[in-house]
Amino acid sequence: MSKHSALNTFGRSGNPAFTKNFTNTDTSSLPLAERMTLDGAVNKTAVLLGLCFSGAFLGWNMPILVVPGMLIGFVLALVTIFRSPSKAGATAPFYALFQGMALGGITMFAEMQYPGIGIQAIGLTFGILASLLFCYKSGIIKPTENFKLMIVSATMGIMFLYLISFIMSFFGSGIGFIHSNGLFGIGFSLFVVAIAALNLVLDFDFIEEGAEKGLPKYMEWYGAFSLMVTLVWLYMEILRLLMKLRSR
Amino acid sequence: MNTIFFSLLTLFSLFVFMNLGKVRASKKQTDRSDRINRFGSKQGSANQKSARSTIIEGKAEEINDKGEQ
Numbered sequence: 001m002s003k004h005s006a007l008n009t010f011g012r013s014g015n016p017a018f019t020k021n022f023t024n025t026d027t028s029s030l031p032l033a034e035r036m037t038l039d040g041a042v043n044k045t046a047v048l049l050g051l052c053f054s055g056a057f058l059g060w061n062m063p064i065l066v067v068p069g070m071l072i073g074f075v076l077a078l079v080t081i082f083r084s085p086s087k088a089g090a091t092a093p094f095y096a097l098f099q100g101m102a103l104g105g106i107t108m109f110a111e112m113q114y115p116g117i118g119i120q121a122i123g124l125t126f127g128i129l130a131s132l133l134f135c136y137k138s139g140i141i142k143p144t145e146n147f148k149l150m151i152v153s154a155t156m157g158i159m160f161l162y163l164i165s166f167i168m169s170f171f172g173s174g175i176g177f178i179h180s181n182g183l184f185g186i187g188f189s190l191f192v193v194a195i196a197a198l199n200l201v202l203d204f205d206f207i208e209e210g211a212e213k214g215l216p217k218y219m220e221w222y223g224a225f226s227l228m229v230t231l232v233w234l235y236m237e238i239l240r241l242l243m244k245l246r247s248r
Numbered sequence: 249m250n251t252i253f254f255s256l257l258t259l260f261s262l263f264v265f266m267n268l269g270k271v272r273a274s275k276k277q278t279d280r281s282d283r284i285n286r287f288g289s290k291q292g293s294a295n296q297k298s299a300r301s302t303i304i305e306g307k308a309e310e311i312n313d314k315g316e317q
Binding site for chain 2: 038129169215
């Protein structure tokens, strides 16, 4: 049990994909070939990224796929998170493909308004991924329980704010500063990008620890899936931030 | 120019991810007492051991009012 009651109540990571409790995972009887490895998790992330780019190509050319891609991707994410993680090998590739379709279409619409914004957002997303991976591997950023509590709280706060804004939008209202291109709106977007980026550190730590403890092989898919969830979120927030900056 | 720069950044970052991701984290990262313990790991028991080691073992000795043993 954690000394922080919020972690026990809401889960042990900011990433919703890690809210499951894995403390009872018994790996002692598993043969080496059936255990999670770093290589496996990285390769599976590369597969998911490839599928996401393929989906994005489809979504870019057929923008009608944005809404179905987003809805199916969202449902698949929920299925992967709330059903057994052992199903991640079957659901994660479809999640990446459908989310890719949505992202491709959204990027195409953004490109029509602000040419060149798509490649900027992709470059910044992967730039952040690589630099945070370096910071994590070298021990510059050390995820602790307090770090996790901070990221969990901030992530849940942001999600709650988005949910309220979404509900208010049905009544013709909303939380204005979230979408504004003023200083406050840009500051909020910067904060959200920072929190999404720091969620990557928790993902790296989960994969590192999972490989260290020799979790079952299917956890490679689950680790890759959670990294994809964070990357998709980070990309969307960077795109939103760049759009705000370009619209000024 | 903008597109070339960000394309190169993307490719370089993916290359870094594919290579650095497969390397184990440094000892500075993995050998920490305040590490997040998700799976009920050995680290936890190590912490318990270190917590236990703060107890001073030895014979109990009576201390009188004058501080003589």
